[in-house]
Amino acid sequence: MFEDGQLYSPVSTKDDGSVEVHLGENHPGFRDEAYRARRNDIAEIAVAWSPGAPIPTVDYTEGEQDIWREVARELAPKHEKHAHSEYLHAKEALGLPSDHVPQLGEVGERLVPLTGFTYVPAPGLVPLREFYESLGRREFHSTQYLRHPSQPLYTPEPDIIHEVMGHANQLASPRFAALTEAAGKATARAELDDTVKFIADVFWFTLEFGVMWEDGDLKAYGAGILSSYGEMDEYAHMxxxxxxxxxxxxxxxxxxAYQPVLFAADSLDQLEDVVGTFFDTCDDExxxxxxxxx
Known part of the structure; x- marks a missing residue:
């Protein structure tokens, strides 16, 4: 299980109403004042948003667009090699742009006809129960910032590349979307925080870092693996x-860190049978x- 002390960069609102993202000293952008100011500005857009209001847009800079383009270019051949066919079919159906950062509203417009999922903005890490319960409504909380330009193929926290290249492609699959929704509904039934953490941990080792056997090869379907250039090189050796x-x-x-232990499904049918049944039947006991x- 994970501990609260491991949480990603927290976001706070000061007395004057300004928003600050608190980066750790080991973050690539910790000493980059321009990057930190940009992170604050993007987080403020999400903080100001209210449910039911139009999804806010971000006017991405050319440098941010370049990061998206580079990661999309580098991940594409790795997806072809390492991703499970269900993910690849969903990615093709979704058709995310590779030449620019999509707005969250655009992502939702592409997803709704496929699986009914929409995207809403988050300034940073969303409280566990709030995040998972929203999945039960087929709503995905996503950050809108991009990783630091010094390390375009690495991020210590979920940025829009992880949230969209990783999760939106996955959520374009009706079967993965159903499992994700089931995790959210299980959370909504849970009264105990320990139950929510248990559900989140199972989600972590499946929809985030899940692998699956396909035609004798170990393929990845987890968004955490498939949005990470380095993780795709490492997962088969774990x-x-x-x-x-x-x-x-x-x-x-x-x-x-890279996950040293991964759990493999024998097939998508088995994943649905084992994990889907757990999500559908889980209660506080x-x-x-x-x-x-x-």
């Missing part, structure tokens, strides 16, 4: 374990019952 809900919900992991089996 310790691969079979799907195990109890283990996925209790194993310790670091969200800031489920985690304690499963923990007793570990």
């Amino acid at each position: 310790e691969i374990r079979p799907l195990d809900i109890a283990e996925m919900g209790t194993i310790n992991y670091d969200i800031t 489920t985690p304690s019952r499963l923990k007793a089996t570990v």
Whole structure:
């Protein structure tokens, strides 16, 4: 399970109403005042947004567009090699632009006809329960900023590249979208915070960092892997374990590093049977019952 101390760059609102993103000292942009100011400005747009209002747009700079173009160009051949066919078919159906950063409203317009998912802005990390409950309404909270230009193929936190290239392509699959929605509905049923964390941990090792066997090859379907240039080179060399809900919900992991242990589904049917059934039936007694089996 993850700990709250590992959370990504928090966002706060000062007494004067200004918004500040607090980057850690090891963040690539920590000493870049221009980047930090830009992060604050983009976060402020999301903070000011209210549900039901039009999705705010960001006027991306040419430098930010270049980061998107470079990552899209570099990830494309890796997706062809490493991504599960279900993800590849969904990516093709969604047809995200590779020449510019799409606005969140544009992403939603492309997704709705495919799976009904929409995107809404987030200034940074969304509280666990709020984020997952929104998935049950087929609503995805997404950041709008881009990673630091010094490391275009790396980010220590979820930026719009992760949220859109990783998750939106995945959410264009009706089968992955249904699993995502099921996780959200399970969260909405949960009264205990420990149950929500358990659901989030299972989600982490599946929809975020899941791998799956396909025609004898280990393919990735998790958004965290498929939005990461480096992770796609590493995942096949990690310790691969079979799907195990109890283990996925209790194993310790670091969200800031490559995942040393991954859980592989034998097929998409098995993923839906094991993980989908867990999400559909999970209640507040489920985690304690499963923990007793570990």
